[in-house]
Amino acid sequence: MSSVARQMAGIPAADLQSFTEHLKSCRRIVALLGAGISASSGLPTFRGAGGLWRSFDATSLATPGAFKSNPGLVWQFYSYRRHMALQADPNKAHYALAELSRRNPDFITLSQNVDGAEHRLSQRAQHPAGQLHLLHGTLFDVKCTSFHCDYIRKDDYTDPLVPALDIPKKGMNFPSSAEKDSESDADAEPELDISNAQVPIPDLTPADLPQCPKCNGLLRPGVVWFGESLPSDTLDFVDNWIDEEPVDLIMVIGTSSKVWPAASYLHTARSAGARVAVINMDANDLAGRNLEPGDWFFQGDAAVIVPEILKSVIGEI
Ligand SMILES: [Zn+2]
Known part of the structure; x- marks a missing residue:
């Protein structure tokens, strides 16, 4: 609680006041979310995956080529990420944005995260689905890799998806399975020891992995990998939405505003008058150094800052 109080005190009063005045006059608002908002829920950042995955360059696992050459390895990585995302709860920033969505039909949220936190929250907090757009897909969609098959299954929270992906029981480093193990078996080897012992990641064949019920092809995670295009229907929707009327405010939360397509949204909206x-969290982040006169920079934990700066419109979260 004391750290929260310090954080709130850390918002310069003049900035909070000028932001609040502008916010109250805003109609069309965009929030652009990145890994920083997930980090507030305790989710490891993409490059900071834990356990055995520490020895891997995560970016090398998030490519179509990696999946083609070793789908078993890539699926185990994504099964780990699904598992971790399911352990995490949405935080106050997620709730604040959902509340703003409910109150303002002209507010859209664009998330670059694939952990599904906003999406699961949208179901729990009735965040209007039409106001939430996932630019990079989600860990909880699966789709067929067969060229002629269009099978896609959305919002599948089964963990694990198939028995072979039940990685926690195979001795990988998950805090939640450690707790379960210690309850059921007091002699269980401490998980940190297992992790440090470099237990090899099991070799899985395509037959062990999630299969398409339509064509028996191999399913893959429904995320956008490096080298792949972002979903064109989502990009089209956002482009049209931003072009159709001037945007009053863009909130860039826990992400750099220099990465495409965020940079282009910012440029378009700003040239039409958006603030x-x-x-x-990080004042040295590119986003923080890319400010123009009239912009606000609120440094700190999104879960603390976002509810605080929106309070005048959404009330206490
Ligand atoms: Zn298929």
Whole structure:
């Protein structure tokens, strides 16, 4: 609680006041979310995956080529990420944005995260689905890799998806399975020891992995990998939405505003008069250095800052 109080005190009063005045006059608002908002829920950042995955360069697992050459390895990585995402709860920033969505039909949220936190929250908090757009897909969609098959299954929270992906029981480093093990078996080897012992990641064949019920082809995670295009229907929707009327405010939360397509949204909206608020933990982040006069920069934990700066419109979260 004391750290929260310190954080709130850390928002310069003049900035909070000028932001609040602008916010109250805003109609069309965009929030752009990145890994920083997930980090507030305790989710490891993409490059900071834990356990055995520490020895891997995560970016090398998030490519179509990696999946083609070793789908078993890539699926185990994504099964780990699904498992971790399911352990995490949405935080106050997620709830604050959902509340703003309910109150303002002209507010859209664009998430670059694939952990599904916003999406699961949208179901729990009735965040209007039409106001939430996932630019990079989600860990909880699966789709067929067969060229002629269009099978896609959305919002599948089964963990694990198939028995072979039940990685926690295979001795990988998951805090939740450690707790379960210690309850059921007091002699269980401490998980940290297992992790440090470099237990090899099991070799899985395509037959062990999730299969398409339509064509028996191999399913893959429904995320956008490096080298792949972002979903064109989502990009089209956002482009049209931003072009159709001037945007009043863009909130850039826990992400750099220099990465495409965020940079282009910012440029378009700003040239039509939008003001920009950057909420980021790291003042040295690119987003923080990319400010223009009239922008706001709120430094700190998104879960603390976002509810605080929206309070005048959404009330207490
Ligand atoms: Zn298929």
